[in-house]
Amino acid sequence: MAVDWSLKELYESFDCESFKNDLDKYDAHIQTIKAWTKTALINHEEEKEKLETIIKDFLTLGEFEEKLMAFTSLILSVESKNEQGIKYQAILENKSSDLAGTMANIYQWISEIKELDIVVASSELLTAHSFFIHEIVEEAAHQLGEKEEEIIARMATTGSSAWANYKNLLISMHKVEIEEDGEKKEYPLTVALNMAYSSDKEVRKRAYHAEIESYKKIEDGVAAALNGIKGEAITVCELRGYQSPLEMTLEQSRMDQETLDAMLTAMKESMPKLRSYLRRKAELLGYNNGLPFYELYAPVSEKDMAYTYEQGQAFVEENFTNFSENLGKYARNAFDKSWLDVYPKEGKRSGAFCSNLHSIKESRFLLNFGNSFSDVITMAHELGHGFHGHCLNDETALNTMYPMPLAETASTFCETIVKKAAIKQADKEEAFSILDTELSDATQVIVDIYSRYLFESTLFEKRKVSPLTVEEIKNAMLDAQREAYGDGLDPEFLHPYMWTWKPHYYFTTRHFYNFPYAFGLLFAKGLYAQYLANPETFPSDYEKLLALTGKMKIADVTKAAQIDVHDVDFWRASIQTIEEDVEAFIQLSYEI
Ligand SMILES: [Zn+2]
Numbered sequence: 001m002a003v004d005w006s007l008k009e010l011y012e013s014f015d016c017e018s019f020k021n022d023l024d025k026y027d028a029h030i031q032t033i034k035a036w037t038k039t040a041l042i043n044h045e046e047e048k049e050k051l052e053t054i055i056k057d058f059l060t061l062g063e064f065e066e067k068l069m070a071f072t073s074l075i076l077s078v079e080s081k082n083e084q085g086i087k088y089q090a091i092l093e094n095k096s097s098d099l100a101g102t103m104a105n106i107y108q109w110i111s112e113i114k115e116l117d118i119v120v121a122s123s124e125l126l127t128a129h130s131f132f133i134h135e136i137v138e139e140a141a142h143q144l145g146e147k148e149e150e151i152i153a154r155m156a157t158t159g160s161s162a163w164a165n166y167k168n169l170l171i172s173m174h175k176v177e178i179e180e181d182g183e184k185k186e187y188p189l190t191v192a193l194n195m196a197y198s199s200d201k202e203v204r205k206r207a208y209h210a211e212i213e214s215y216k217k218i219e220d221g222v223a224a225a226l227n228g229i230k231g232e233a234i235t236v237c238e239l240r241g242y243q244s245p246l247e248m249t250l251e252q253s254r255m256d257q258e259t260l261d262a263m264l265t266a267m268k269e270s271m272p273k274l275r276s277y278l279r280r281k282a283e284l285l286g287y288n289n290g291l292p293f294y295e296l297y298a299p300v301s302e303k304d305m306a307y308t309y310e311q312g313q314a315f316v317e318e319n320f321t322n323f324s325e326n327l328g329k330y331a332r333n334a335f336d337k338s339w340l341d342v343y344p345k346e347g348k349r350s351g352a353f354c355s356n357l358h359s360i361k362e363s364r365f366l367l368n369f370g371n372s373f374s375d376v377i378t379m380a381h382e383l384g385h386g387f388h389g390h391c392l393n394d395e396t397a398l399n400t401m402y403p404m405p406l407a408e409t410a411s412t413f414c415e416t417i418v419k420k421a422a423i424k425q426a427d428k429e430e431a432f433s434i435l436d437t438e439l440s441d442a443t444q445v446i447v448d449i450y451s452r453y454l455f456e457s458t459l460f461e462k463r464k465v466s467p468l469t470v471e472e473i474k475n476a477m478l479d480a481q482r483e484a485y486g487d488g489l490d491p492e493f494l495h496p497y498m499w500t501w502k503p504h505y506y507f508t509t510r511h512f513y514n515f516p517y518a519f520g521l522l523f524a525k526g527l528y529a530q531y532l533a534n535p536e537t538f539p540s541d542y543e544k545l546l547a548l549t550g551k552m553k554i555a556d557v558t559k560a561a562q563i564d565v566h567d568v569d570f571w572r573a574s575i576q577t578i579e580e581d582v583e584a585f586i587q588l589s590y591e592i
Pocket of ligand 1: 381385408411
């Protein structure tokens with residue numbers, strides 16, 4: 001069985017005729033659009049025809065761009081040093097940024113169409129892309145002039161982007177000094193962080209203390225980067241006329257404040273229950289005042305379930321099929337057609353991802369399969385993303401771009417299918433171990449994400465007045481952790497430096513990159529509850545729902561599934577499925 005993915009469906013190689021031809025065509029197309037924009041968009045005659053030309057151009061351009069860029073980045077993800085890949089990546093990035101100014105002009109022209117609704121309604125093609133067109137108009141309301149946009153973009157390369165690079169440098173070079181058997185050893189930060197999963201309590205504790213201690217060396221630099229990036233964000237938000245960075249994030253996420261408020265209300269209500277999981281876990285590990293931060297990822301069971309890749313495939317396919325014939329067939333087809341790159345190898349990146357290739361109606365999956373149960377879950381997760389792409393195959397490319405909060409829905413949903421099936425078949429000790437993994441993840445996505453949301457809110461509020469000192473940033477983090485974790489964590493052992501290595505606070509154009517994770521998890525759980533209530537009809541409704549995710553606001557997508565995300569009760573019901581897991585975990589902890 002093939003364990004390396006096949007990319008020949010895109011191109012045979014960088015040297016093949018069709019890669020070279022597509023690159024030429026892509027380039028020619030960019031030049032055509034630039035020239036056409038200069039002559040055609042100087043007035044508003046024949047708006048319908050011109051708008052149709054724009055949509056058609058975007059579609060053609062997008063197809064070349066996706067094929068060329070996907071092939072290049074997929075090659076690089078398994079061969080990071082591929083020289084042709086590195087070269088073509090730079091060439092493609094240049095070509096696409098070459099179009100930035102023209103794009104701004106096109107967006108501007110669209111936003112100036114006076115009777116937009118009438119123009120859109122007069123054409124089938126435009127009607128099919130109504131959401132895409134209207135979103136451009138909404139965005140244009142916050143766009144500044146061509147000159148200002150160019151200045152902001154250029155200044156950011158030496159401002160927020162430079163700060164982000166500096167922070168990445170500090171963190172990637174950062175070493176943690178850990179004393180082992182009377183000898184001091186230096187470990188890269190990632191290795192020290194991984195010690196939190198060790199089965200040895202002493203190792204976990206030592207790594208935590210050493211990690212906290214180590215940040216003194218870089219805290220001033222990292223804080224300067226944080227202050228710089230958030231300061232620039234506040235300035236840019238003001239210039240663009242947003243009330244706050246949160247409002248900007250919500251708009252980028254196609255989500256409204258009402259949805260966020262309803263979700264946060266239910267999350268806050270659930271904290272006591274989730275803390276009771278942490279307190280029970282603490283007791284099991286021998287603590288009586290809540291869990292120390294360094295025990296959040298500690299394993300509570302020695303039971304390790306091993307799966308070969310073939311066994312993992314069979315387990316996923318079987319349980320996907322139990323959900324629906326289509327989902328099961330999708331997975332089998334992906335396995336048979338070599339859409340997965342399975343095992344770790346030299347030069348291959350870590351982690352896992354799914355790349356949906358709309359242009360050829362296929363997907364590719366990168367895994368680093370290591371024969372554990374969590375690798376099977378990761379496989380189900382990525383196949384879930386792939387199935388999402390599959391459901392979008394009949395939409396045009398411009399109608400497939402779904403926002404971040406909806407991005408993790410299909411993947412979490414498939415994870416849930418497989419975890420629930422595994423718990424059913426497992427013996428008590430295995431079920432206990434699966435529940436612990438599940439709840440440890442859920443705690444991160446509900447409780448920790450809530451603390452990050454609180455922290456980032458305080459950060460922006462204070463940064464508006466002046467940069468924060470290291471002490472102030474640490475205190476803001478501790479306050480946020482106390483409020484979110486409450487008595488779940490031992491107040492003596494919190495983590496005042498959780499803002500240092502987490503990448504999300506340092507994204508230069510995306511802020512509050514936290515609540516979308518909670519949305520993804522809880523929306524998927526809500527859908528799963530619907531599935532349990534209607535196992536016969538749900539699977540086809542689910543496919544229809546996924547097909548809508550790229551062309552509606554979030555509240556409208558969910559309405560199509562009869563879900564009202566403005567209603568706190570929807571979120572409460574989702575969280576209840578997690579609370580039931582907490583009860584099962586506590587129950588089992590007394591039985592085994
Ligand atoms: Zn994912």
